[in-house]
Amino acid sequence: MNAVVIGETMRRHLTRGGYIVYLILVALTGIFASTFNKPAAMWPSLVALLAIITGSSLIGPEFSSATLQLIVSKPIHRWTYLLSRVAGVFASVALAAIIGMSAEIGMRWLGGRAPLVWQPSVSTALNALVVAFLAVSLLALLGSVTRSYFNVAIYIGAQAALSAAEAILGVLRMRGPVGEVLQAHPWIERSIIATNDALFPSASAELGRALVLRVLVMATIALTLACLAFERREVPYGAD
Amino acid sequence: MTGWQFLRYMARLSGISARDVRTRADAMLDRLGLTAAADRPLGEYSRGMLQRIALCQALIHEPDFLFLDEPASGLDPNGVLLVRDLIAEQKARGATVLLNSHQLAEVEKVCDRVLFLHRGVVAQAETLRAADRRVVAIRLLLGTYDPANVRRITGSDAEDGVVKVSTASDADIAAVVGALVRSGASVVEVRPQTADLEAIFRGVA
Numbered sequence: 010m011n012a013v014v015i016g017e018t019m020r021r022h023l024t025r026g027g028y029i030v031y032l033i034l035v036a037l038t039g040i041f042a043s044t045f046n047k048p049a050a051m052w053p054s055l056v057a058l059l060a061i062i063t064g065s066s067l068i069g070p071e072f073s074s075a076t077l078q079l080i081v082s083k084p085i086h087r088w089t090y091l092l093s094r095v096a097g098v099f100a101s102v103a104l105a106a107i108i109g110m111s112a113e114i115g116m117r118w119l120g121g122r123a124p125l126v127w128q129p130s131v132s133t134a135l136n137a138l139v140v141a142f143l144a145v146s147l148l149a150l151l152g153s154v155t156r157s158y159f160n161v162a163i164y165i166g167a168q169a170a171l172s173a174a175e176a177i178l179g180v181l182r183m184r185g186p187v188g189e190v191l192q193a194h195p196w197i198e199r200s201i202i203a204t205n206d207a208l209f210p211s212a213s214a215e216l217g218r219a220l221v222l223r224v225l226v227m228a229t230i231a232l233t234l235a236c237l238a239f240e241r242r243e244v245p246y247g248a249d
Numbered sequence: 250m251t252g253w254q255f256l257r258y259m260a261r262l263s264g265i266s267a268r269d270v271r272t273r274a275d276a277m278l279d280r281l282g283l284t285a286a287a288d289r290p291l292g293e294y295s296r297g298m299l300q301r302i303a304l305c306q307a308l309i310h311e312p313d314f315l316f317l318d319e320p321a322s323g324l325d326p327n328g329v330l331l332v333r334d335l336i337a338e339q340k341a342r343g344a345t346v347l348l349n350s351h352q353l354a355e356v357e358k359v360c361d362r363v364l365f366l367h368r369g370v371v372a373q374a375e376t377l378r379a380a381d382r383r384v385v386a387i388r389l390l391l392g393t394y395d396p397a398n399v400r401r402i403t404g405s406d407a408e409d410g411v412v413k414v415s416t417a418s419d420a421d422i423a424a425v426v427g428a429l430v431r432s433g434a435s436v437v438e439v440r441p442q443t444a445d446l447e448a449i450f451r452g453v454a
Binding site: 014020 | 254261262263303
């Protein structure tokens with residue numbers, strides 16, 4: 010890890026108007042969620058969405074600018090640079106989770122309109138962070154093999170395709186010859202559901218040990234592949 | 250990201266301590282004439298300014314080895330002169346500078362040695378240091394002479410007393426001058442001519 014890259018990545022976010030507005034939105038959502046009986050509503054999804062937004066510009070767009078060719082000429086390993094960028098982006102997402110959680114717990118404590126249940130809030134915040142870490146790792150992998158914002162297009166496309174496939178198979182299972190095939194081979198549907206859960210877990214659940222382990226394994230694989238791809242990739246000369 | 254922020258980031262990545270960044274960055278920005286534009290976003294920089302800030306980040310940590318790829322590209326004449334001075338300064342402080350350029354005149358002004366690459370292979374290596382340069386011809390200024398003898402000895406006609414002779418060695422020069430003197434010509438001046446890069450390039454291409 011390189012503290013300069015992490016610091017610069019966070020600085021870029023903290024000085025961007027859009028990011029500040031998003032943090033305010035997360036805080037307001039946390040305040041609004043404090044009026045619900047169910048703890049940690051809505052804002053964890055905003056945290057997961059922020060992970061996708063910030064992760065989209067993690068490395069892919071840098072291939073399209075002339076900046077990356079200068080950075081790779083510096084005495085820093087490419088994999089160190091990539092992992093430091095991931096850490097910086099993740100820290101920016103973590104800040105949003107802390108703000109959302111603090112806003113909700115603080116308002117529950119101050120307002121007293123709903124019970125102060127901090128444990129589920131913290132647990133859900135941690136779950137959102139774990140999910141965000143996986144999203145950032147996957148976007149780092151996709152960014153290291155694509156250019157510009159193709160990484161986020163592939164990420165969202167894959168998520169939508171897997172969800173659609175899950176829904177379509179659920180309908181088809183009930184009818185006709187296709188349904189018979191699906192019932193005879195239940196692994197088809199199970200594998201799609203398992204892939205969807207593994208790559209795109211829900212951000213709103215409470216933290217579970219199985220989820221943490223699964224995410225850590227997936228994120229480690231994604232980051233390892235991302236580092237290997239980034240190490241081998243030719244950095245284009247000049248901007249697009 | 251402003252020019253100053255970019256330079257600070259690159260300087261820190263190059264290993265310059267946070268304490269020294271301000272001093273060095275300010276000095277480099279001043280040297281490259283970018284002080285007034287330091288707080289402007291890079292997106293507003295012209296091509297020449299981007300080239301200058303790229304040079305700033307390359308030089309700020311005083312590297313031992315510099316690889317400059319068309320450093321004068323996009324620069325105005327003042328910028329070209331500045332780049333030439335900067336390269337000379339780097340040479341003077343003992344850095345090795347590898348300059349990649351298609352501008353033969355610029356290369357000739359700043360480089361000690363030059364390699365011509367053709368299809369990725371070194372086609373010709375030349376030294377450009379004055380003392381080591383290869384003499385490819387001599388220019389003779391003659392006082393009195395017999396045109397027929399001059400044509401016989403040098404293979405060329407003298408024009409207004411000046412004749413140019415292609416030659417490969419010091420022995421050839423001595424032989425030509427000796428033959429002219431013996432033929433009764435008075436040789437006023439012998440000026441060796443070295444190969445310029447354009448001539449060498451024509452030979453390589």
